[in-house]
Amino acid sequence: MPDKAALLIGPLVHARSEWASVSKITSKLHEYPDGSRDDFLSKCRSGEYDDVFAMYRSNDSNRITGNFDSELISALPSSLKYICHNGAGYDNIDIAACTERGIQVSSTPIAVNNATADVAMFLVLGALRNVTHCFQAVRKGKWRGDFKLGHDPKDKTLGILGMGGIGSALAVRAKAFGMNIQYHNRHRLPEQQENGAKYVGFDELLETSDVLSLNLALSDSTRHIIGKKEFAEMKDGVVLVNTARGPLIDEEALVEALESRKVWTAGLDVFEKEPEIHEGLLRNENVVLLPHIGTATFETQRDMELLVLDNLRSAIKEGKLLTQVPEQKKDS
CATH class of the missing domain: 3.40.50.720 (NAD(P)-binding Rossmann-like Domain)
Incomplete structure (x- = not known):
């Protein structure tokens, strides 16, 4: 079993069985379904996630952690190499700070x-x-x-x-x-x-x-x-x-x-x-x-979750993302 753990932040509704199957290629699956920014930062700094290699987070999880800004990114474990984001937009992630830390980021174009x-x-x-x-x-x-x-x-x-x-x-x-x-x-x-x-x-x-x-x-x-x-x-x-x-x-x-x-x-x-x-x-x-419902269909939400998990698996098994954000493609 590879010594690479994965972390899920916030809810995952339509692809729970597919998330569970990621355990076949990871050493552990962590979940942080709810909480607060301060609590999440505390867990990161205490070493609780020091084995995490790849992370699943979404725009919906922003209510839990707040923006993935330079403060939060600097607190993420050094083992983390990939953030697989559920959302076509990712303006709540500081891509430049991720790039500086050597963290690659994917989003969910096409599915939306x-x-x-x-x-x-x-x-x-x-x-x-x-x-x-x-x-x-x-x-x-x-x-x-x-x-x-x-x-x-x-x-x-x-x-x-x-x-x-x-x-x-x-x-x-x-x-x-x-x-x-x-x-x-x-x-x-x-x-x-x-x-x-x-x-x-x-x-x-x-x-x-x-x-x-x-x-x-x-x-x-x-x-x-x-x-x-x-x-x-x-x-x-x-x-x-x-x-x-x-x-x-x-x-x-x-x-x-x-x-x-x-x-x-x-x-x-x-x-x-x-x-x-x-x-x-x-x-x-x-x-x-309308109250920001552009992707709010059962089919699209499932497709988005599956694309994030496909990115997660590719990151763990192949060391690359399928739909990496374009800013990092330019830098690579």
């Missing part, structure tokens, strides 16, 4: 694409049809309430900021509704991956999109990538959708743009200070709000 793109398309349609007022009115016995017409998606231009896996999956869905697709990335995709989408510069994307969907990762360079200046560049009456990360948008600026009707409607699954939602968004009936 379809479910998140479904929610993005749901929000595109909901925002275009401005469903919030009617949805609330009918439950209050007011039928349609102060009913107003919405817009068809057909022939509208959807601008996708961040044409990765989720953005590409959204493009396929939007095309089926007759939308014209354009996108902006730091680098243009190979033509065969564009599927007919038009590549444009960032400013052109802002100026010419009828609907703008944010599908990019959060980093220091993308925080508040959409703010007052960017709203001013957009079409009057633009629709904004965000299923990526809340801090991509300056919410104060968004509230102002909604109140002035520069932004006609918005569809949001993520927020700047989750779970807190800006009061200006809550009171505005021109916003469709």
Whole structure:
């Protein structure tokens, strides 16, 4: 039996038997299902996890440990070489600090694409049809309430900021509704991956999109990538959708743009200070709000857990990750 232990932080719901089977290639399986940051740090510093070679953690486990920032990473056992993260986004992990410690990190791209793109398309349609007022009115016995017409998606231009896996999956869905697709990335995709989408510069994307969907990762360079200046560049009456990360948008600026009707409607699954939602968004009936449920399906949650465990097994058996975060691929 290899002298390599694995540690699970937080819940694992859909792949318990697969986690148990990891015992065949490890010396021990540790679990830290609940607790606090201080308690976890204490266990790390006391040597309780000094045999841990690979770790499974998730965005959900952040409520237990807090961010994997430089303080926490410095307390992790020297034996730890791999962090297998459950989540497409990993902005709560200091990747630079991990790299400095010689810890490799994986995430769960691909597994999240379809479910998140479904929610993005749901929000595109909901925002275009401005469903919030009617949805609330009918439950209050007011039928349609102060009913107003919405817009068809057909022939509208959807601008996708961040044409990765989720953005590409959204493009396929939007095309089926007759939308014209354009996108902006730091680098243009190979033509065969564009599927007919038009590549444009960032400013052109802002100026010419009828609907703008944010599908990019959060980093220091993308925080508040959409703010007052960017709203001013957009079409009057633009629709904004965000299923990526809340801090991509300056919410104060968004509230102002909604109140002035520069932004006609918005569809949001993520927020700047989750779970807190800006009061200006809550009171505005021109916003469709969801509580960060982009990947919240049985099938996708299981696929994500299985991908994390596949990374864990590969780390232990082969010394490499299947879906390592791109920042570390660049450094390697």
